[in-house]
Amino acid sequence: MPAIPFTRRSFLAAGSFAVAMGGPGLLVPARAQGLAPTPSMRGGANNYRPGAPIVDRIGGGGFWMTGTVRRAGDGAPLAGQRIQIWAHTTEGHERDQRSHGATLTDQNGEFRLEMPQIVPAFGQPHGHLAYDSGDFETVFLRPVMRNAKDTSLSAHFVLQPA
Amino acid sequence: MSPARSALIWGLFAAAVAVPVAAAAVSPLLAWRQPVYIAAGFAGVIAMALLLTQPLLAGGYLPGLPAQRGRRVHRWTGGALIAAIAVHVAGLWITSPPDMVDALLFASPTPFSAWGVAAMWTALGAALLAAFRARFRRKLRIWRRGHTALVSMTVIGSVAHAMMIEGTMETVSKTVLCACTLAATGKAVVDLRAWAIRPRRGS
Numbered sequence: 001m002p003a004i005p006f007t008r009r010s011f012l013a014a015g016s017f018a019v020a021m022g023g024p025g026l027l028v029p030a031r032a033q034g035l036a037p038t039p040s041m042r043g044g045a046n047n048y049r050p051g052a053p054i055v056d057r058i059g060g061g062g063f064w065m066t067g068t069v070r071r072a073g074d075g076a077p078l079a080g081q082r083i084q085i086w087a088h089t090t091e092g093h094e095r096d097q098r099s100h101g102a103t104l105t106d107q108n109g110e111f112r113l114e115m116p117q118i119v120p121a122f123g124q125p126h127g128h129l130a131y132d133s134g135d136f137e138t139v140f141l142r143p144v145m146r147n148a149k150d151t152s153l154s155a156h157f158v159l160q161p162a
Numbered sequence: 163m164s165p166a167r168s169a170l171i172w173g174l175f176a177a178a179v180a181v182p183v184a185a186a187a188v189s190p191l192l193a194w195r196q197p198v199y200i201a202a203g204f205a206g207v208i209a210m211a212l213l214l215t216q217p218l219l220a221g222g223y224l225p226g227l228p229a230q231r232g233r234r235v236h237r238w239t240g241g242a243l244i245a246a247i248a249v250h251v252a253g254l255w256i257t258s259p260p261d262m263v264d265a266l267l268f269a270s271p272t273p274f275s276a277w278g279v280a281a282m283w284t285a286l287g288a289a290l291l292a293a294f295r296a297r298f299r300r301k302l303r304i305w306r307r308g309h310t311a312l313v314s315m316t317v318i319g320s321v322a323h324a325m326m327i328e329g330t331m332e333t334v335s336k337t338v339l340c341a342c343t344l345a346a347t348g349k350a351v352v353d354l355r356a357w358a359i360r361p362r363r364g365s
Contacts (some may be wrong), residue, residue, distance in 0.1 A: 042271035046260035090194050119194050121270050122261050123327040142271055
């Protein structure tokens, strides 16, 4: 009687090997190609002032706003993108000119701007960020801090070419 | 009622109202707010305090102010409540117009805004019913049901609004005030049998 080439054990081993190698191999490119653009958040554009200047720091600093900017679809980091930032802080209201500033992303598509401590306003400790330079669709974000005592906040942009 | 019991009730009421107001007055957040914003926030705190007063007056639970006499005070307190809401909304509008427009259009990112705006409209409805109560002389049952439904929604909406906000109110005193308001409103609605058919007063 000839030996059966596939035992249950070898079948399971070969099957799980195929899933382990083939599964992620199929999923990863699909996910990267489908990286969806970040939609603007409700209220994100409130108290926006177009053309905030690029600054080393907003006011006295002490709080960090960080984040990343990537391209929709392939997720490639976008360098040199201008991100505007404003919030109600210990140094001023959202509407005040001095509460606004902008920064550029580095080679890795990351940005980091020091600003005064954000304090709760209109019921939540939150910040505002905008991308509106025109090469990509405009996006306004309004991230909320988990705790009002946090000294940093981050927001991530995935931009769609305009 | 014994003087001691009467003093105890008034003392508890005063504490439930005064402690949250005093705590909000020393909130560290005030240091970073303009006068208009501070006034707007305070008007909201005072509105919450008046909201507790209303069912206590309607139910005649405050010693010396039984339901009949308390009703006149209840009307004035209701007027003050509407004024406080108006100052709250107007002050917030001046502080940040886009945030207030979002709230009034139910398009705000903060869920407490929708509760607050809904409670504002039901409070206004309850006050309008109160203003035109005389027109309901032959339909007081309808009037009572309408007023009760509107104020119940106002209380629930206002409590949800206040509890979700991270603002100048201190959490424990705010929670106690809100719990007292819910309990007093519930008790008044049950005690007054607001939904029941009652013989007309004086007949």
